[in-house]
Amino acid sequence: MGYDCNVKKLKKNNFRQSKVRGEVASRVRVPGGRIDAASLAKVVEIAVKYGTGEVNLTNRQGFEIPGIPIEDVEEVNKALQSIIDASGVTQAPNKPGEGYPSSGTRNVVACPGKSLCPFGCYDTKELAAKIDKLIYPNDHHVKIACTGCSNDCAHVRLNDFGIIGQTEPQYNPDRCIGCEQCVKYCSRRSVGALSVVNGKIVRDTDKCIGCGVCVIYCPTRAWTRSKEHYFRVSLLGRTGKKNPRLGVDFLKWADEESILKIIKNTYDYLDAYQDRGAVENKEHIGYIVDRTGFEEFLKYIMRDVHFGPKTEMNGRPYWGGKRYDQTNELRSSMYRFSDRPYDGYSGIPREDQPQKKR
Ligand code: SF4
Ligand code: SF4
Ligand code: SF4
Numbered sequence: 001m002g003y004d005c006n007v008k009k010l011k012k013n014n015f016r017q018s019k020v021r022g023e024v025a026s027r028v029r030v031p032g033g034r035i036d037a038a039s040l041a042k043v044v045e046i047a048v049k050y051g052t053g054e055v056n057l058t059n060r061q062g063f064e065i066p067g068i069p070i071e072d073v074e075e076v077n078k079a080l081q082s083i084i085d086a087s088g089v090t091q092a093p094n095k096p097g098e099g100y101p102s103s104g105t106r107n108v109v110a111c112p113g114k115s116l117c118p119f120g121c122y123d124t125k126e127l128a129a130k131i132d133k134l135i136y137p138n139d140h141h142v143k144i145a146c147t148g149c150s151n152d153c154a155h156v157r158l159n160d161f162g163i164i165g166q167t168e169p170q171y172n173p174d175r176c177i178g179c180e181q182c183v184k185y186c187s188r189r190s191v192g193a194l195s196v197v198n199g200k201i202v203r204d205t206d207k208c209i210g211c212g213v214c215v216i217y218c219p220t221r222a223w224t225r226s227k228e229h230y231f232r233v234s235l236l237g238r239t240g241k242k243n244p245r246l247g248v249d250f251l252k253w254a255d256e257e258s259i260l261k262i263i264k265n266t267y268d269y270l271d272a273y274q275d276r277g278a279v280e281n282k283e284h285i286g287y288i289v290d291r292t293g294f295e296e297f298l299k300y301i302m303r304d305v306h307f308g309p310k311t312e313m314n315g316r317p318y319w320g321g322k323r324y325d326q327t328n329e330l331r332s333s334m335y336r337f338s339d340r341p342y343d344g345y346s347g348i349p350r351e352d353q354p355q356k357k358r
Helices: 007-012 037-050 070-087 124-135 181-189 213-217 256-273 285-292 294-301
Strands: 015-017 023-028 063-069 144-147 161-166 194-197 200-203 230-235 248-254
Touching (some): 124 256
Antiparallel strands (some): 194 200
């Protein structure tokens, strides 16, 4: 067998262990979910030549090529090189042909964003590629996702950093014909931040989430997007067995440069506090912050960060989430079917249902 069959090494090289003995799956990173057609064809070629001919799409916008015999790993790594080059993924220096250099920091996910979607407040793919270059390769377990607007099609609140595009809508009263479409759509499709005062439209700046819906539905372009791109950042969302939780709003109206610094600084914090005993550096940031306290995390991530005047920061975020490690849900609001029989699919135990009058 030509390849060193070391599971730890294989995982780090971005291969997934398989249930089938002697086989692995090659994982292909696709930063921001954008891949060129030639690379896509290469994925297919590898799957046909070395795998089962199938390709799995991963939740983090990558590919998984199953059924690769371990002895073919070196060959597959060589074949992956053109995909790695085209995707702009940073490789360890002088290691072409050796595949992906690490797997801890996960693929940066992005919704279609401004390049495709009319609601996109920024180029999500471009930012995802920029972040990938900044943080990869790295063994720390970090998840980052970019979404173009408050619709959050990329489900960024399940990530350590969720970057949500914002625009600050600009109103030109001279172009306004008073049709109130913007008021209607802001109310129906967003948060209801617009009202009519003396025939003009007024925006409640505290309430406005910068979604840009008013810009899309104004027929005369009286509302336009701000030249500057702004971002809402949600922090430390996670899935998992112990304490899954949604990310909490940390920043509003932040700028790109500050966000990139914060992400980079997070790796210094992880270098300082990662529990070396944790399996393969897989301790999740959220659990580390639980250990050190948020203040310590903040001290690291805010180094050399200088926000603009519009940025708002939540200095005392609180995460709750599900505590599977602490509570027994069956004893609170859930019932065992065997204990309390249900009537059909009503969801209400029979004894709690209102009684019919006789
Ligand atoms: S999050 Fe916004 S920009 Fe991204 S795909 Fe959804 S609607 Fe479009
Ligand atoms: S950006 Fe969104 S929330 Fe703000 S005023 Fe326009 S529609 Fe309403
Ligand atoms: S949709 Fe445009 S034109 Fe109509 S009221 Fe709003 S700003 Fe004025």
